Amino acid sequence: MKPHDLLHPRPAGLYCPPGDFYIDPVRPVERALITHGHADHARAGHRHVLATGQTLDIMELRYGADFAESRQALAYGEKLSIDGVTVSFHPAGHVLGSAQIAVEANGLRIVASGDYKRHPDATCAPFEPVRCDVFITEATFGLPVFVHPDPLNEIRRLTASLAQFPERAHIVGAYSLGKAQRVIGLLRAAGHDAPILIHGALAKLCNYYQGQGIKLGKLAPATDEEGIVDRGAGQIIVAPPSVFGERWTRRFADPLNVFASGWMRIRQRARQRGVELPLILSDHADWNELTATIRETEAGEVWVTHGREEAIVRWCELNGIVARPLNLVGYEDEAE
Ligand SMILES: [Zn+2]
Numbered sequence: 073m074k075p076h077d078l079l080h081p082r083p084a085g086l087y088c089p090p091g092d093f094y095i096d097p098v099r100p101v102e103r104a105l106i107t108h109g110h111a112d113h114a115r116a117g118h119r120h121v122l123a124t125g126q127t128l129d130i131m132e133l134r135y136g137a138d139f140a141e142s143r144q145a146l147a148y149g150e151k152l153s154i155d156g157v158t159v160s161f162h163p164a165g166h167v168l169g170s171a172q173i174a175v176e177a178n179g180l181r182i183v184a185s186g187d188y189k190r191h192p193d194a195t196c197a198p199f200e201p202v203r204c205d206v207f208i209t210e211a212t213f214g215l216p217v218f219v220h221p222d223p224l225n226e227i228r229r230l231t232a233s234l235a236q237f238p239e240r241a242h243i244v245g246a247y248s249l250g251k252a253q254r255v256i257g258l259l260r261a262a263g264h265d266a267p268i269l270i271h272g273a274l275a276k277l278c279n280y281y282q283g284q285g286i287k288l289g290k291l292a293p294a295t296d297e298e299g300i301v302d303r304g305a306g307q308i309i310v311a312p313p314s315v316f317g318e319r320w321t322r323r324f325a326d327p328l329n330v331f332a333s334g335w336m337r338i339r340q341r342a343r344q345r346g347v348e349l350p351l352i353l354s355d356h357a358d359w360n361e362l363t364a365t366i367r368e369t370e371a372g373e374v375w376v377t378h379g380r381e382e383a384i385v386r387w388c389e390l391n392g393i394v395a396r397p398l399n400l401v402g403y404e405d406e407a408e
Pocket of ligand 1: 113
C-alpha cells in the first residue's frame with residue numbers, strides 16, 4: 073500500500089479511503105476523526121465523530137449537544153479498527169484533549185499530528201512522539217527565525233508590569249480554548265495568587281478545565297449585567313483578543329493591552345493591534361521543536377501543512393527525508 077492510498081487530501085479534508093473517514097474535515101462528512109477542539113479543526117455538522125473524550129466535551133460546550141448525530145470517545149493509546157484500518161490517538165501537547173491521530177494498515181503507519189507543541193504546558197498532556205512511516209506536520213512557525221522563549225519568563229514580564237503599573241488594568245488577550253487557561257496557569261506558577269478577572273466568553277471553558285483537574289486558582293467574572301464589576305486597577309483581566317479596540321476594554325482603569333501569542337515575535341503585528349506588552353507564548357511548535365519532532369518520529373517521509381511549508385520541506389530534503397507540502401485549505405493559524 074502506498075501512503076497516498078491510506079490518506080490523501082480532498083476538498084473536505086484529509087481522507088482515508090479504506091476506512092472511509094476524514095481527519096479534521098472542513099465540511100460536514102459521514103465520519104470525522106477530530107484532533108482537537110479549535111474551531112478550524114473541530115466543526116459542527118458531521119454525522120459521526122470520533123475524538124478524545126475531552127475534545128468531544130469541548131465540541132459540545134462550543135456547539136451544543138447536537139453537534140453530531142453520534143459520537144465515540146477514544147482514550148489516548150487505545151486502538152480502534154475501522155474497516156481494517158487501525159486508528160489511535162496520542163497526546164499532541166497543544167490544548168486540553170488534543171491528539172495526534174495514527175492511521176495504520178498493511179504495516180504502513182501515518183501520523184497526522186494536527187496542531188502540536190513540545191514546550192511544557194501544565195494545562196494538557198505532553199506531546200508523545202509516535203514512530204511512523206509518514207509524519208504529517210503543521211508548520212505554523214516553520215521558519216528558523218521562530219524560536220519561542222521560555223513561557224515562564226514571558227509571563228514574568230507580565231507580573232513585572234503589574235508591579236510597575238499598579239494603577240492600570242492589565243488586559244490580556246488570549247484565545248478562549250487553551251491559551252487563556254495556559255496564561256492563567258502560568259501566572260499561578262509565577263506566584264500570582266490574586267483573583268484573576270475573566271471575560272464572559274472564557275467562563276465555560278475555564279470551568280471545564282478546572283473540572284478536569286487543571287488548577288487555575290480563583291477566577292471572577294470581569295463584568296456582570298450591570299457592567300464592570302471592578303475597574304481592575306492592578307489586576308489581570310483575561311479576555312479574547314477580539315476585545316482590543318472595543319468599548320469593553322475602555323471601561324477599565326487606564327487599560328494596558330497585553331497579547332499572548334506566538335505571532336508577538338513579529339513587532340508589526342503587536343503594533344497593528346495596539347498591544348503595549350506583547351508576550352511570545354505559543355501553542356504551536358517552533359522551528360526547533362518541528363525539526364526535532366520530525367527526527368524523533370523516524371519518518372522517512374513528511375507531509376507539511378498549514379503554515380510555512382517551504383522551509384520545512386527544504387530542511388527535510390537537506391536531511392535526507394522525502395517531503396512535500398500538503399495543500400489543505402481551511403485551517404487558520406490565527407487561533408494562536
Ligand atoms: Zn489548534
